[in-house]
Amino acid sequence: MISSLQKSLKVNPTLSTLLIELGEECEKVVLLLSQLQLANLTDDQKGDILAELTGSVCHLHVHTEQLPELIEDEILTLPDDSELNVENGIDNSSPN
Secondary structure (H helix, E strand, O other), X not given: OOOOOXXXXXXXXXXXXXXXXXXXXXXXXXXXXXXXXXXXXXXXXXXXXXXXXXXXXXXXXXXXXXXXXHHHHHHHHOOOHHHHHXXXXXXXXXXX
């Protein structure tokens, strides 16, 4: 499956890799869900799709266990508004 996230994301390399893999797995889930909507599926086909969907859901669960913490860590590396204002020469110390 070809992901639409071909380039590295503008976050730390570990988070970038995990997010790209998450996107790929989500694409797979969307594909499987669309296959379940097809008319005239045999019971065998439905079973195969549901089995793959179960595997994808389990993979997503395991894959995302630490993701909130990694995202939070990335957010904490971002400068806060006051640091951005100083860098851009904006003085917020006096009232408007």
